[in-house]
Amino acid sequence: MDIEKLLEEKSAIVNKELERVFSGNIPNLYDAIDYHIETGGKRIRPVLALLTCEALGGNSKKALPFAVACEILHNWLLVHDDIEDGDRVRRDKPAMWVKYGLAHGVNAGDLMAQKVYESILNSELDNDKIVKLMEAMVTASVKTAEGQAMDINLRQNNEPTESDYMNTVIGKTAYYLSVPMVGGAIVAEADNAIKALEEFGRNAGPAFQIADDLLDLTEGKGRGEIGCDIKEGKRSILVVHCLSKCDIDEKARLLDILNKPAEETGTEEVLWVKELFEKHGSVDYARKKSQELVEKAKASIEGLPEELREILNYFADYLIERKK
């Protein structure tokens, strides 16, 4: 199976549909959303929805509105996350709220959230299935917002434990990674696959987040520089591990750097933190942890059809090996 090619084909279908959904002509609303959506993204979530549906014997055309809803969800969360984190750059361009202003940024995100549900309602499916898809989406969105609140809280926490970290990232990433696959299964009437797909997300989501934590130190996540997470004081897995290993003076300096405003953190301080992570083996620890979670994700879908396993295993590897 040529998954790269499938990804390309399916993401083109999704892009076309996204264009249609956001084709209104109110200035600073639909154009702002188009601007954000065109900054890129690999459409992994909607493609996962379509491929899961097909691999489970369903008609992926009927899953397209739900798949698109998943991509809208993802992008709405990015738009609002950038505001919440004070991130000014997204995929090497000004974040939407920076280009269009805070007021339009919040409001355009709110419209996108509604378009998630509008898209699902436009599915050519019976109402029982539509309600099931709605329930899956609401649950995922509620869990994600809860995880986000925990994440914001974690940044004020000077004694974060690995269990705090894992609870937060499971909330923030697991459900909204698994919901596309769950929706694909609902459309394919393969409800018996749902539990395994949720378990897959529960492991692959945090693996993805840890890979993201690592990317901040190496590639910089499309923000033109490395160490943004350090400047923002995020309690990444690296921070959590390092705090448990370093001595009292290192801990004091690390927390001082993390807790000061992002704009006051200099490059030297970022590099000092990076070296501290390396000194205490936090980078290796994070890599290993991410790999372990990917293995657990793969193990959780052993009972699913081979074609679906092949696809999900590919994405699991992709999630932690990506460069941006």
Add this chain to the structure above:
Amino acid sequence: MDIEKLLEEKSAIVNKELERVFSGNIPNLYDAIDYHIETGGKRIRPVLALLTCEALGGNSKKALPFAVACEILHNWLLVHDDIEDGDRVRRDKPAMWVKYGLAHGVNAGDLMAQKVYESILNSELDNDKIVKLMEAMVTASVKTAEGQAMDINLRQNNEPTESDYMNTVIGKTAYYLSVPMVGGAIVAEADNAIKALEEFGRNAGPAFQIADDLLDLTEGKGRGEIGCDIKEGKRSILVVHCLSKCDIDEKARLLDILNKPAEETGTEEVLWVKELFEKHGSVDYARKKSQELVEKAKASIEGLPEELREILNYFADYLIERKK
């Protein structure tokens, strides 16, 4: 019919349900939402949903989840509006985003938006009706976000016409005022009433907004001072009317005051604007316009059952006569 008493009884039921919906224990999320909800509000929208359902022969218990969804919608929009407008005070208390921070403010609003749909999904109704309610809610929310974008744009507009103003306030207020009544009619299986109820909202919503514009000059809308709209540069009906009447020097000064940052606008300037509105008859014009719209709202429901008309007429008068 003792509508005051009904309002009290029904709003108590709604408050109890709201408490249940937001009973999670993640710090800075559910407590932040409780804080906002407990700042008050008269629960007019959910009560309208319940009373409309009953007056059309439906079982209002079955409409309760939708009624609560309408109140959550209203409060989610208030939470995000305060951020978008930079309003720091809501109902004489610090706005939620001021008390809990911008990040939690955006995120808690997002969670509330999900709870709108979760609440509808929890209705004890068949899935066909649930889908109908979902569709009504999505349409109202999309129209409201479109209206909000138009409103933010209008503030940059130095030549706003009454038609710009009306299009904006219809988008921003009409749909989300009528959606509780429409939902009540759907639950009562009185779909033939929907068109009149939408027309009612199309007139009563803007009437409410104009009354709100006027309140800013007299009572101050619970923000501890009058003239916040002037400081924020809102293009109220007063501004739109006054700009069409005043001379070139007055226009220049009015726009100068409206367009400078809110924190740079002094009390004297606010009072000068207020006097200018009075000089050109803008206050009288707004009062008359609001009254006319209320009359149109009442006329649009002439074909509906008497009990329902009595309730809606009461609320129409209430909307423009309220003091806060």
